[in-house]
Amino acid sequence: MAKTAFDLPPGGERRIGTFKRGPATFIVFQITGHPAPKRWRVDCDDGNGPNEVCIFSNKPCESTRWRGAWNGDEWCTWIEAQARELIAGHAPTPR
Numbered sequence: 001m002a003k004t005a006f007d008l009p010p011g012g013e014r015r016i017g018t019f020k021r022g023p024a025t026f027i028v029f030q031i032t033g034h035p036a037p038k039r040w041r042v043d044c045d046d047g048n049g050p051n052e053v054c055i056f057s058n059k060p061c062e063s064t065r066w067r068g069a070w071n072g073d074e075w076c077t078w079i080e081a082q083a084r085e086l087i088a089g090h091a092p093t094p095r
Helices: 076-087
Strands: 013-021 024-031 039-045 050-057
Touching: 013 076, 024 050, 024 076, 039 076, 050 076
Parallel strands: none
Antiparallel strands: 013 024, 024 039, 039 050
16 A cells, blocks of 8 residues: 555654764654654664664653664663653763
């Protein structure tokens, strides 16, 4: 089935910013969906090109969806905290 304008997020995705840990750069995007809640995606580029890390929303009962090997990784809590700080307009805490 072909995608229509109603299937695609209005305006696409918006890059919020980046933060780093070691050689990895994390990129945060706001995914503008219809209808709300707002959703964000975090990608990681460790030199092999960006790959999706997780998707989360501002909906209280919706948990973060971690992708592949990131699911259960020891950096998960830190990544989500950094992304939420960036979204809130604060610079992420360096590490």
